Amino acid sequence: MAKDTAKKHWKSNEERLKFFQFTSLAILAVDVLVAVLFSNSGVTWGWTFMLAFWAGQYYITLRLLYFCGQPTFHETSGELIDCIDLKDPEQLGVYSYAQDLLWVCWVVETLSLYSWWGLVLYAPVPMVVTYKAWSMLLSPMISRFFSSGRPSAGQDDKSAAEADPRTRLQRRREELRARKGKS
Numbered sequence: 734m735a736k737d738t739a740k741k742h743w744k745s746n747e748e749r750l751k752f753f754q755f756t757s758l759a760i761l762a763v764d765v766l767v768a769v770l771f772s773n774s775g776v777t778w779g780w781t782f783m784l785a786f787w788a789g790q791y792y793i794t795l796r797l798l799y800f801c802g803q804p805t806f807h808e809t810s811g812e813l814i815d816c817i818d819l820k821d822p823e824q825l826g827v828y829s830y831a832q833d834l835l836w837v838c839w840v841v842e843t844l845s846l847y848s849w850w851g852l853v854l855y856a857p858v859p860m861v862v863t864y865k866a867w868s869m870l871l872s873p874m875i876s877r878f879f880s881s882g883r884p885s886a887g888q889d890d891k892s893a894a895e896a897d898p899r900t901r902l903q904r905r906r907e908e909l910r911a912r913k914g915k916s
Contacts, residue, residue, distance in 0.1 A: 739804060742816040746802035749819050753798065753835060757791040760842055767846050787842050794831045794838075801828045830865070834858065 761784065768780040804816035822829035837858060844851030899907075 736813055739813050739816040742818045743804045746819045750799055753795055760839055790838055794835050797831050
């Protein structure tokens, strides 16, 4: 049963990666045609840089997804063990952002053919990357670094409560008895 699911995932991953490759190459080809045919000054350094930028992003993203979607085989028998589904973001984890990046790049590159203002839509990508890096990686590391030597106030209260085996009600009764004894 698990092998059948892994085989289905493997085949669907291959189809999905072929779709990603075809779409990326088609958009790059249209971009080159527009640069050659409709640009007044021909292919400039700006066009060359943009084409290299998009092609580099596509290559890195597709390679990452290719390695994520590879099946796992048994070392000795060569039998298929497992293969994650590239369509399921829960199985991909952080790598699901690679697919999101592909979709954003396709849209932005297509819109930038009509106007350079299409690149404005690409601005949220570095912002999201910065936010995710801060919230998932940097903030926890910094907070652990600065709080490693001393426990916080909440931890002191917990340790004091754990050290006292009496319940809250018992402590409250003893406090009331102590007050009555003083008056």
